[in-house]
Amino acid sequence: MTADVIRVEGVSKSFGPVDALADITLHVRRGEVLGLIGDNGAGKSTLIKILTGYHQPDGGRILFEGEPATLKSVVHARSLGIETVFQDLAMVDDLPVYLNLHLNRELTHRPIPFLRRREMKHRAREALDSIGIDIPSVTAEVGMLSGGQRQAIAIARSVYSKAKLLLLDEPLAAMGAKESALILRLLQELKRRGDIAIILIAHNYGQVIDICDRVNLLQHGEITFDRPAAETSVAELLDLVNAEYHLGEP
């Protein structure tokens, strides 16, 4: 059993009057996929944005690889090996696909740091093909693409980085069935390699149970449920989220 890649202890965060996170404690180990579920507006994205250095927590502490870490900025978090697919995707519409794929990680020549456009295009093509998404051209501007195509680019961007911790905020929301399956297989592949920890946010509990090792439920700003995926079921999760809801009933 390997050590925790990240540990969150008692983290809280408010936006003015809105208390998004009250007291969050969770952890993920290397080679583990943690599923994070919860209602809309529960605070899942807020937690991810804290772990990725985009927001600063109001209270609590974060341990990265056992060391207390203040995630000052996205650059800082990334320098530690934390990669994110944001729910809003962080795409620049005016830039072509291959540059979005390499955003802030552009390849350059040495010693003169000019862009290696050809190589980036090539790599972009490869990355997207391996995800199995059909994108007309890697030089197309991202603003023209369909919702699922954009999401695929965002995922490819993070998955092909050498991250220690991968944060995925609803990566499959706009993905078709075929594409979802391919991406889930990709995550499984990453998991098998065993050198990465993953936190996955999703509203599709079937997918969560399929891919995740453990499931955490975020309610009222706290983690109210933490169980291995093998020991729970879609039905139980749905019951937890909403007692009135019954599976199967339309």
Added chain:
Amino acid sequence: MTADVIRVEGVSKSFGPVDALADITLHVRRGEVLGLIGDNGAGKSTLIKILTGYHQPDGGRILFEGEPATLKSVVHARSLGIETVFQDLAMVDDLPVYLNLHLNRELTHRPIPFLRRREMKHRAREALDSIGIDIPSVTAEVGMLSGGQRQAIAIARSVYSKAKLLLLDEPLAAMGAKESALILRLLQELKRRGDIAIILIAHNYGQVIDICDRVNLLQHGEITFDRPAAETSVAELLDLVNAEYHLGEP
């Protein structure tokens, strides 16, 4: 058996080099929910944008309530009774929730056409409550809300209009399990009333089969499959979309 609310005959659309739609023929009857499925980038959103008057088709024709109709603009389509939830949601981040809910349908006093803000807030509150989404305040700016909260507002906006044809482009993509269930129930309610036709785009085939009367599959710019929902299954749909994919395999 009631007449078709809308009939699409041989519609095509290209964006420069990209042929998004080749030759689309489909129809929906009053009181019917049509599920439209297909890969990412298949052209589903493009078709919706044509039906809603936002794009103009390159070829083919559209019959609305039996009459050939040129959907000149969104205003025009809406004046005919066509309402849409766009995949990109069409939210104005700087405006508060209740104004987004009433966008281009603001309530005004008579004879002086000042805004009836109080009433709009009230109605917004009601509409959102009935969907069961938890939004801190209807006067909050939409830009601050979570992905699911934004989507709920877009849905509430269209569902509470008096539409004859309701177009929903992945309305549940970012919705939590609880919220999805509530919205599906809402659609069922609308369907029961029988005076509206609905086209629903979704990647979750379980939901599609649950709620829809009929399923159409959009592939390579054409409708390649048209079957009552009762006569198909998630497994069949998945097989159709991708022969290599097998349900249950992770």
Added chain:
Amino acid sequence: MSLRSLLLGVTRVKELSILLVTIAAGIYFTATSDAFNSLDNYQTIAQYVAPWAIIAAGQVMLLICGEIDLSAGFVFTLAPFMLTLFFVNGWPLWLALLGAIVVSTLVGLVNGLIRTLLNIPSFITTLGMAFLLQGLVLIISNARPVGAPKDSWVVDVFGGSRWTEFLWAAGAVVVMQVVLSATRFGVHTQATGGNPVGAAESGIPVNRVKVVNFAITSTLAGLAGILQGTRVGSYDPTNGGFTTMFFAVASAVIGGTALLGGSGTVVGAFLGALLLGIVFDGFNLTGVSANAFNVVLGAAILVAMVLNVTLIVVRKRAGSRELT
């Protein structure tokens, strides 16, 4: 308790911080110059403020929907000469004035149509229009100032009598603020600037919204030009121009309007103009000479904005703390 909630309500008013900065400027000049607080001086300040405030009332709308009108300053210059042209051709004064205003509106309409139909950026459209109008003024006026008409009720109402120019400014600000915040058109203007695609998808006629706002801005600029010329008693081909447009836009931005569209208030722009007017008048009053004037003006603008931003942060914090 009621006082507390009142205070709480006040902290939520967007224009509070710029109001406080304006008051601070007033206090500063009261302390440094005896003559600052006199009716006469208030009038002088009002004279600075009025044209900027009137034009800004339109520019705010344009900026909110993501456009800008660089030609407004030259419509300001042109309108009085159009009035004169009609007047000397025998139209009654009130009709000549109306005619000049209509011409101003038409200029805005043309700006808007070029912008939306031909899809040329407003910066260039209105820059071209600005030069065109400037040249036109010179040709019409033969590059010479002419006296404003006199001795008519029209003159008295439109700038001739004391304070009338400022009253028009106040009226324009109130009307435009109401249009912005209490009508569908105002909401559509905000939506057009905030998310053009989304607004169009919702069926808002974004192009029409823009054209109307161009027309409004131009109309107000023409009115402002006539008012100022009539107050001064002289129509001058070098009045207005880019300088006036600049200060109007600056008023809007100081008052909290985003240059990139989406948000802003007309009252804020008025306070921005008031702040600039107080600063101009105050430094003239305390005897700052021309060479040093701009240093002081520039520094004052920067200090005022730093103060403003600080106050906004404080206000937001106070507001949210109370709410929690």
Added chain:
Amino acid sequence: MSLRSLLLGVTRVKELSILLVTIAAGIYFTATSDAFNSLDNYQTIAQYVAPWAIIAAGQVMLLICGEIDLSAGFVFTLAPFMLTLFFVNGWPLWLALLGAIVVSTLVGLVNGLIRTLLNIPSFITTLGMAFLLQGLVLIISNARPVGAPKDSWVVDVFGGSRWTEFLWAAGAVVVMQVVLSATRFGVHTQATGGNPVGAAESGIPVNRVKVVNFAITSTLAGLAGILQGTRVGSYDPTNGGFTTMFFAVASAVIGGTALLGGSGTVVGAFLGALLLGIVFDGFNLTGVSANAFNVVLGAAILVAMVLNVTLIVVRKRAGSRELT
């Protein structure tokens, strides 16, 4: 076949349409004036173009990342006087020039820091800075022009010798275009303007990108001011200012830079400046009189843009048809 694919490639070049418009303007003036095509006249055009092109090379970067520098014109004015100040205080000329450039860079740095740290809109930050610098120039120069230094290799290199000013402009354009399109910094600039939140989420230091671009713009503006003053042989406190800034921004926008950020090219801005230079020179050449000049100028800008937009549409259509 190869010709066809060449043609196809050409239609995809963004700057093609504005290039065609510029060529059209050149043809027009060739037809109307015998003197247009002469080396002497090319030099005059180059003198118009150089300052606008140099400043625009920076402004394009700023506009792309969603900012604007209104003070660039006054850095242009200030730099020669800083040079003089250092020079008369005994510094060698090359060091004085370097010092003046460094001061320009610092002004940009301050603009950028105020903009990003205090979060004051760049329109106001740089407007305040513009007035401040203008005042400073007037005080330093006592509102009087001074002769530029003479008889030094430094003078010859920096504007003194024929065409050197234009060569610097060409150099600035090439360097900045390379920075924009071939370096990470360029991509980050585009990302910062295109989606500030997304860029920040990707870890791009958006504030630093902005500050650097402010510094670049100011540096180039200072250089342009020194070059022009040295070419003319006189440093004048009325040079530069809002007019020069305006034409630089107009060059950028004519050349296809979006005022709201996200996209643009330096080469396009250069072509925009060239078009403006040809128009200015051409109309003076054909003897348009002073009063009518601006009418013609404004109309020419509008016509050129209409042509440009038409060509863009045609180009896009041609490009896509070929590809299908």
Added chain:
Amino acid sequence: ACTGVQQAQNGGRSGPFPGNPGWRFVFVNHVTTNSFFVPTRSGLADAASLLGVPEPQWTGSENGNVAQMASAMETAINSKVDGIAVALTDDHAFVELTKRALGQGIPVIAYNASAAGNYPLTYVGQDLYLSGFRMGQRIAQKITSGDILVGISQPGGNNVQPRLDGITDALKQAAPGVRVQSVNTGAEQAGELNAMTAAYTGNTGAKGIYAVDAGSTAACAKLIADRGLSGKVGAGGFDLLDDTVAGVKGGALDFTIDQSPYLQGFLSVLYLYLFRLSGTLVAPPATDTGLTFVTKENVGPYATAHSRFEGGDNKDVIGMPGAIPLPPASVPSR
């Protein structure tokens, strides 16, 4: 950088005169930052220093904006200054203000530009239109037919447009064969050179190259030097920028016009001071500050002295020439 330190304290006395409470005078100007008025500001500062009053405020508009000037004058009245000197560049805008100032016991005199139908106590300066008219007459002595180029920095600008009008009118009378082609040169010196160069390139047959503002005049000189046109075309203009003086000296320009801007500042302050000191008894006289054509003959001191009286830095006594060139013959007043 400004003078003014020595007048920081209010009030003072000077020579035989009694002390004064530190009278504040204000100059309202139409182009406050124009280099033409640098000597004017030296003059008013010198007079103030001499008389023991604070240095007068120099305000108005930077670009001829009449409304802005009116506001500046109004501010001066509001703050109850002790005297106003205003350049009356507009016939209408300053009438009420002048009346109001006089009504409140604030003396008003006009300097540099005057207007009909107004009530300043006096006028110190040279008529803008007249200076243009005289220049036109001078041009007519040399050129009787063909085109001439006349650069103007700001068409409609009330410091330059009247001069252009004067030239045009004078030529219509004295040399109707001359066609005036005005050139819009813009306010900045470098642009002025470009515009004049382009205009000449397009009309190389032009018989003369003239200008009505300081910057354009300097541009004319530079253009003629650049293109080696000295002596081939008529040329001239206004004011005394370095390039202009060098141009006159080198023969590029036939003349330039000096309007004694120093005296416009100096005398205005002196008149206001005496008027106050004497309780209106010393009424200010109307003063023509003269219009001197600076030509190759009398350019000497202009070129070498860098005198403060003409906008330079030199505060020393300037040596007299051995002989004084004859001024124009006096004209009997009747």
